[in-house]
Structure formats: structure tokens, C-alpha cells
Amino acid sequence: MPFLLFIVLLLPVENIAQENEITTGNKNGTLIAIGGGEIGHTNIMKEFRKLAGGDSAKIVVIPTAFVRNNEIDTMLLKRNFKEYGIPNFTILHTSDSIEANTDEFVKPIKEATGIYFTGGRHWRIADSYLNTKVHKELLKLLDRGGVIAGSSAGATIQGSYLARGDTKNNQIMMGDHEIGFGFISNIAIDQHVLSRNRQFDMFIILENKPELLGVGIDESTAIVVKGDILEVIGESYVIIYDKSFWSIESNPFDEETYKKIPNKNQLFYFLKSGDKYNLRERKVIRN
Secondary structure, three states: OHHHHHHHHHHHHHHHHHHHOOOOOOOOOEEEEEOOOOOOOOOHHHHHHHHHOHHHOOEEEEOHHHOEOOEOOHHHHHHHHHHOOOOOOEEOOOOOOOHHHOHHHHHHHHHOOEEEEOOOOHHHHHHHHOOOHHHHHHHHHHHOOOEEEEEOHHHHOOEEEOOOOOOOOOOOOOOOOOEOOOOEEEEEEEEOOOOOOOOOOHHHHHHHOOOOEEEEEOOOEEEEEEOOEEEEEEOOOEEEEOOOOOOOOOOOOOHHHHOOOOOHHHOOEEEOOOOEEEOOOOEEEOO
16 A cells, blocks of 8 residues: 555656646747847847837836946947837846845836847846846736847846856856746757857757757847747747757658758757747647
């Protein structure tokens, strides 16, 4: 009898472990992770503005990744967002996690329909906001159908694993900061991948954390994630690292032998604008 009881108690733990390996976004809200670069001429910010409510959108911009010595380049932010068609927005910043954990500080997030994280160093975002009331209110914003976007560092912070999170430099893939906001579960997100020839860097993480889905986003390109579905928008490519291979030329009945491909631990493939991917199933959605 004790042996049978032991088996019954193990089953929920196993199920929890399997659940933790699932990659998915928020079922109500939308995430836009941008690979950096020039985006004013793309459709990316138009999509962000539309999802946030268009003319009635209440946008909060968080420039913490780029802020040094608590100095915010307000003029640059206003110029850029005017170019994006968003002339009115609220700037929210602190380098103090204690302040970020106050009701007064998070008021703008409670009223927001869209949040935007700028580029910079994403460990600064983590130091200020991870596991604070800001983090909690961001999750609530998604639950009520809001949108969170971010470019470069603002893209990577949305994942569960924080690639390039080291405080010394951004070439260290697994550094002294390894935890992101987890808006998308069980994923590592990289940026500037093709423009900076970073396409092989993700393997450093995946060799140590093979359960993660790796996604690399090039400049002027973004992934739009809602629930289990990822869609690519923008001008360049997104790289998927899921230990498989996909090509529009592939034979769906014989993918393993149709092309000569390397070991599964060295595989990646590209998706372009309009392509869709099922995060939970880790498969390209065929048109």
C-alpha cells in the first residue's frame, strides 16, 4: 500500500514538470518583440499602436534599459514616437526596485493599454522591475488584453531566459542575470541576429538549457505573440532554434531525408514576414 501511494503522489509532480516545459504567450494580451534597428519605416509600430487602441491608446514608455545616471533623453523619445504616430505617451522610469514596488509608481501601468520597453541593457530592466509590483501589473495588463512591445533589450526581457544579461558586456550569452519577465514561457530571445552575425550564439544557451525554445530576431523585424501563435512581421528574418528544420522546399512526408541537414543540436531555420509558428507544438504553421 505505501508503494502505491508513493506512485500516486509522484504523478502530479511529473505533470507539473511537463507543464513547465511548454512555450506559450498570454492568451488575452499580445507581445511584440522587435529585433532592434530602424523601425519607424516598418509596419511594426503601426501594429503596436493599433493593438493598444489606436487614437484612444494609453501608451507607457519604459526607457530604463537605456537610462544611465537616471538621465532620460526625453527629446529623443518624443521625436521617435512622433515618427511612430504616437505623439502622446507617459514615460515611466526608476532604477530603484523599492520604488518600483509601490502603488504610486505603478498607477500609469494600471491605466495603460500598451507598454513599450526601449533598447539598451536588459539587466537594468531586470534589476529595477523583476518580481516587483511593476512586473505584477504588466502581467495584469496582458490579462486584460493589453499589448507589451519592446525593441532589442526590450525584446529579450520578455522571455523567460535572459540571453546576454551579463552586466560586463552583451557578448556573454549566459551571464549574471538569467531571468526575464517570462511573458513568453520557456524561451530565450536574441536580437540583431543577422545584422551582427549572431546566428550561432544561441547554441551556447541551448547546449546548457536544451528545454528552451530559441528565437533570434533580426533588425527591423518582430515577432507578434498571442497565446500559442507567433507571427513574423517586418523586413528581415526570424530564426527558430527548435532542434528541427523547416523549409518551403521541404517534403512534408519526408523532412528528415529531403535535405542534407546537420545534427539536430546545430539546426536552425528562418521565417519571414507573414510566417506563423505554433509555440506549444514547436512547429511551423503551414499555409
